[in-house]
Amino acid sequence: MVLADLGRKINGALKSLTAESVIDEKVLDDILREVCAALLESDVNVRLVQNLRKNIKQIVDFEELGGVVNKRRQIQKAIFDELCRLVDPGVEPYKPKKGKANVIMFVGLQGAGKTTTCTKLAHHYQRKGWKVCLIAADTYRAGAFDQLKQNATKAKIPYYGSYTENDPAVLAKEGIEKFKKEGFEIIIVDTSGRHKQEAALFEEMKQIADAANPDHYIFVMDGTIGQAADGQARAFKDAVPIGSIIMTKLDGHAKGGGAISAVAATGSPIIFIGTGEHIHDLDPFKAKPFVSKMLGMGDLGGLMETVKDMNIDKNSNIMKTLESGVFTIRAMRDQLAMISSMGPLSKVMSMMPGIPPEMAAMGEKEGGARMKKMTCMMDSMTDAELDSDAKCFTLQPTRIYRVAKGSGATVREIEEMLMQFQKFAEVIKTMGGSKGLLANMQKAQNPAARGGRGGPSGGANPMAGMQSMMEKMLPPGAMQQMGGMSGIQNMMQQMMGGGGAGGAGGEGMGGMLQQMMGGMGGAGGGMGDMLQQMMGGMGGAGGPAAGGRPSVGRGTGARGRRR
Numbered sequence: 001m002v003l004a005d006l007g008r009k010i011n012g013a014l015k016s017l018t019a020e021s022v023i024d025e026k027v028l029d030d031i032l033r034e035v036c037a038a039l040l041e042s043d044v045n046v047r048l049v050q051n052l053r054k055n056i057k058q059i060v061d062f063e064e065l066g067g068v069v070n071k072r073r074q075i076q077k078a079i080f081d082e083l084c085r086l087v088d089p090g091v092e093p094y095k096p097k098k099g100k101a102n103v104i105m106f107v108g109l110q111g112a113g114k115t116t117t118c119t120k121l122a123h124h125y126q127r128k129g130w131k132v133c134l135i136a137a138d139t140y141r142a143g144a145f146d147q148l149k150q151n152a153t154k155a156k157i158p159y160y161g162s163y164t165e166n167d168p169a170v171l172a173k174e175g176i177e178k179f180k181k182e183g184f185e186i187i188i189v190d191t192s193g194r195h196k197q198e199a200a201l202f203e204e205m206k207q208i209a210d211a212a213n214p215d216h217y218i219f220v221m222d223g224t225i226g227q228a229a230d231g232q233a234r235a236f237k238d239a240v241p242i243g244s245i246i247m248t249k250l251d252g253h254a255k256g257g258g259a260i261s262a263v264a265a266t267g268s269p270i271i272f273i274g275t276g277e278h279i280h281d282l283d284p285f286k287a288k289p290f291v292s293k294m295l296g297m298g299d300l301g302g303l304m305e306t307v308k309d310m311n312i313d314k315n316s317n318i319m320k321t322l323e324s325g326v327f328t329i330r331a332m333r334d335q336l337a338m339i340s341s342m343g344p345l346s347k348v349m350s351m352m353p354g355i356p357p358e359m360a361a362m363g364e365k366e367g368g369a370r371m372k373k374m375t376c377m378m379d380s381m382t383d384a385e386l387d388s389d390a391k392c393f394t395l396q397p398t399r400i401y402r403v404a405k406g407s408g409a410t411v412r413e414i415e416e417m418l419m420q421f422q423k424f425a426e427v428i429k430t431m432g433g434s435k436g437l438l439a440n441m442q443k444a445q446n447p448a449a450r451g452g453r454g455g456p457s458g459g460a461n462p463m464a465g466m467q468s469m470m471e472k473m474l475p476p477g478a479m480q481q482m483g484g485m486s487g488i489q490n491m492m493q494q495m496m497g498g499g500g501a502g503g504a505g506g507e508g509m510g511g512m513l514q515q516m517m518g519g520m521g522g523a524g525g526g527m528g529d530m531l532q533q534m535m536g537g538m539g540g541a542g543g544p545a546a547g548g549r550p551s552v553g554r555g556t557g558a559r560g561r562r563r
């Protein structure tokens with residue numbers, strides 16, 4: 001992940017803070033030296049780094065701070081908040097208006113990802129019920145129209161372009177008039193890439209802007225760009241009134257600090273980030289979760305949203321299986337299906353505190369493939385075997401050979417899977433069996449109905465399960481470095497702006513997370529346990545299949561001049 005290196009270094013600096021028994025100006029200066037060095041090494045603009053340091057020194061006032069723990073938290077929070085300020089200029093992001101034509105013009109450097117991101121954004125709004133369309137006004141790069149046409153057709157999004165019209169301003173104007181007449185709400189204009197040294201292309205961009213008169217300009221910034229970002233972003237900002245930024249290729253392995261500098265240079269908010277080449281790889285951007293994930297602290301809000309969106313309804317198999325009170329192989333299969341429905345495993349893992357970005361990315365390959373393989377084995381079982389507690393395989397081992405043959409797995413793999421099932425069943429037992437798991441899931445779905453002080457499994461402290469899960473997930477010694485469970489909970493509350501803090505042993509953020517994690521895979525170890533078991537790895541590749549069926553667009557055709 002881009003910025004992973006920066007996150008690791010800053011996290012290291014923060015952790016060294018927790019080893020300090022006395023925290024004074026010198027300790028703060030040492031920490032800030034490490035943080036600023038990490039930012040500069042990641043290509044963040046030196047001016048921004050100096051400002052960040054000055055702000056933190058002003059915020060942390062040793063006179064008013066209390067004991068060591070409080071000073072530690074204040075410094076952690078000050079650094080966290082200043083990192084958020086780097087990527088969030090505090091400007092209200094753009095929101096299209098329903099019931100009218102919203103013309104959005106994309107600008108940016110060559111190869112930044114404009115054409116790809118135009119389609120991603122159109123698809124994003126299409127999924128939300130907007131009437132969207134695309135205009136291919138990149139008449140400079142050969143193949144740009146074909147690329148947009150192919151993307152739009154696959155996503156079933158109407159498009160307008162031409163092989164004969166060479167003037168992008170004329171093309172943009174024609175397309176906008178056409179789509180406005182047809183009542184489209186989101187009209188996205190893709191333009192060709194340009195570089196601040198290409199004055200003619202900047203002039204052309206202004207002509208397109210005059211012809212298109214867009215409601216909003218989006219600057220597409222390649223997240224892997226280095227120090228040059230600052231100057232380029234300023235040049236675009238001087239030429240057109242950039243409203244917001246989409247930062248692309250954050251799934252890459254570059255420093256990424258340059259892109260952060262560009263945000264500051266334009267003073268425009270980042271509204272989305274591109275995290276891959278597929279149409280779904282576009283994530284809404286929010287500063288706090290972004291920085292929190294970069295620092296390996298996860299994105300609790302995003303994880304909770306994902307769980308709530310899963311809407312495990314009463315009639316689903318899972319509920320019925322669990323109401324029976326026996327944790328069966330079918331229940332485990334349904335749990336795996338539920339986790340898969342949350343989205344790519346790497347995204348789910350990157351939202352979990354304590355899982356470093358590189359491990360989350362590895363999770364996609366290892367964990368994703370493993371889940372598919374386990375599900376395939378269970379799909380080769382009879383209903384009686386699925387609805388059992390797996391003892392039938394011990395009584396009749398020939399069943400294992402049959403399932404192995406039916407699923408293309410080895411006997412050893414089937415035996416491993418059955419051992420894992422036994423481990424999950426053990427974890428479920430620690431929370432009162434299936435009924436306890438059911439209670440977890442219902443509470444994770446409806447935190448408001450959490451009721452009394454007790455946690456998901458009756459009177460037990462909800463933080464207990466969370467603590468054991470975090471200890472399993474975090475590197476040895478990390479817990480005390482982060483101030484233990486209360487330190488983690490307070491840091492999460494601060495990061496998420498409060499978030500329903502309970503008392504010392506109460507619900508609060510940590511309790512919610514514990515319920516949620518327990519609900520997905522058993523309390524004690526929770527999802528962390530499940531993921532770690534899967535990461536144990538049967539190996540095997542696996543990845544998302546390309547999707548989408550072609551359909552007719554609205555292109556007009558005939559060959560013309562191209563670069």
Ligand SMILES: Nc1nc2c(ncn2[C@@H]2O[C@H](COP(=O)(O)OP(=O)(O)OP(=O)(O)O)[C@@H](O)[C@H]2O)c(=O)[nH]1
Nearest residue numbers: 110111112113114115116193248249274275276277
């Ligand atoms: N990994 C990754 N690749 C991306 C992302 N966004 C775009 N790309 C790839 O970046 C390359 C350039 O994307 P385009 O959409 O063609 O870029 P462009 O800005 O339209 O290019 P020009 O028209 O030449 O200016 C393509 O291979 C895209 O698949 C992303 O978020 N992640």
